[in-house]
Amino acid sequence: MALVACYESLRVIALTGMFMDELRADNCYFTRYHSYNMTIEAFCLFIDDENNTTWNVRKYDGVYSGIQQCNTILSRIDGARLTDAEKNPVIAETKFLRAFYYFDLVTHWGPVPLMINEVTTAAGAFKGNSTVEEIYIQILADVTDAIALGLPVAETFPQSGRVTMGAAKMLRAYANMSKPTRDYPAAEQDLKDIVNMNYELEDNFEDFFKISNKNGKESIFEVQYQDGGAGSITIFLIE
Secondary structure (H helix, E strand, O other), rough: OOOHHHHHOHEEEEEEEEHHOOOOEEEEEEEEOOOOOHHHHHHHOOOOOOOOHHHHHHHHHHHHHHHHHHHHHHHHHHOOOOHHHHHHHHHHHHHHHHHHHHHHHHHHHHHOOOOOOOOOOOOOOOOOOOOOOHHHHHOOOOOHHHHHOOOOOOOOOOOOHHHHOHHHHHHHHHHHHHHOOOOOOHHHHHHHHHHHHOOOOOOOOHHHHHHHHHOOOOOEEEEEEOOOOOOOEEEEEEE
């Protein structure tokens, strides 16, 4: 149950991504029909801040909420009455998710506070920014640990919607291609490993977007939430 809670903040990434990412990439557009759209236009014009939209604040807070969930597990799991065989898959998924959240933060804001321990006091919630380099070091350390612990390789489709080895390899490749000092050879190796897994392209391009193909053979990391719930949404995170 605690691990499932770590996935919850992925919803924030998808929801705010429609404005902070898709609009800016011209992958979608808005039609002004009432005052609400003024806040959306701010993203298109790159003038969004806490004064003219709440979406960026919502994203920032939501992602750190996910990090806190991850930190809680990692700070307490040593004391759990579980065997190492039971602990390791939990640690692997949790470290991937923490790395994924920090990758989202650093690619949107650059230097941000690096929190890697559970916050248990008000004073512990206040911390200065770490450098971009330090954040990438932590991202790569977390995702490398997740890979070393032995995440499962997707063998049948549709997948379960949980973190897999392919997702971890893709995230590490993204990080190595995005950090200040690029490491393209390392990224290339991870991408070659993914090609040699069980993923395939759909026969028809449009089939990837069909609801019936959720978690299909072309999807590396995809998460769904309970149908009909408040703000329910399907997330296509990595294709």
